[in-house]
Amino acid sequence: MIQELYQVGILAESEFCEDLDFMAVPDIQEECPAAKSEQELREYFKNLSIKRKITHAVIHCAATQPTASVSSILNYWKNTLKWQNPGYHILIGTSGFTVLSDFNNVTNGAIGYNACGVHFSYIGGIDSSGKPKDTRTELQKHLLKVCLEEIRRLIPNIKVIGHNEVAAKACPSFKVKEAYPEFWTGK
Ligand SMILES: [Zn+2]
Numbered sequence: 213m214i215q216e217l218y219q220v221g222i223l224a225e226s227e228f229c230e231d232l233d234f235m236a237v238p239d240i241q242e243e244c245p246a247a248k249s250e251q252e253l254r255e256y257f258k259n260l261s262i263k264r265k266i267t268h269a270v271i272h273c274a275a276t277q278p279t280a281s282v283s284s285i286l287n288y289w290k291n292t293l294k295w296q297n298p299g300y301h302i303l304i305g306t307s308g309f310t311v312l313s314d315f316n317n318v319t320n321g322a323i324g325y326n327a328c329g330v331h332f333s334y335i336g337g338i339d340s341s342g343k344p345k346d347t348r349t350e351l352q353k354h355l356l357k358v359c360l361e362e363i364r365r366l367i368p369n370i371k372v373i374g375h376n377e378v379a380a381k382a383c384p385s386f387k388v389k390e391a392y393p394e395f396w397t398g399k
Pocket of ligand 1: 271272273321375383384
């Protein structure tokens with residue numbers, strides 16, 4: 213499905229960047245496709261063969277209500293923002309994760325940190341009035357941690373930051389330094 217939606221290709225730097233924070237994403241009531249478990253997440257990392265130089269892992273929120281569906285987020289990127297590539301590599305919903313892009317492809321996560329970065333995001337990050345809020349569930353907190361554990365295992369020197377450390381944004385609506393002190397490095 214992802215391959216149908218996006219042209220997959222390695223870009224030197226993304227042409228489009230995430231510069232519209234907290235836009236409303238249509239809240240289509242649809243089941244999150246391919247939400248997978250922690251075990252599958254660890255297996256995904258174990259089977260990875262990373263062929264580009266990745267120096268940074270950047271944590272994001274999708275800047276949506278926690279109930280937003282994966283397909284509504286994909287639709288918004290593709291049809292409203294006209295992005296060619298997804299915003300993140302892995303998106304963590306309230307019931308599991310979805311791989312949006314191969315790690316060897318560049319995504320539209322953060323200006324200046326796309327060519328060198330891998331981007332992890334959770335669905336949510338705003339409250340019912342549209343203000344930034346850490347809406348992570350325990351599962352989302354845990355699966356983000358698993359992403360950081362696994363990427364650190366694969367790339368021991370990788371730097372770990374939140375999007376809000378490299379842009380004037382609330383994203384991911386919490387401080388990575390405080391939430392994941394064992395992984396956070398700063399930029
Ligand atoms: Zn972000």
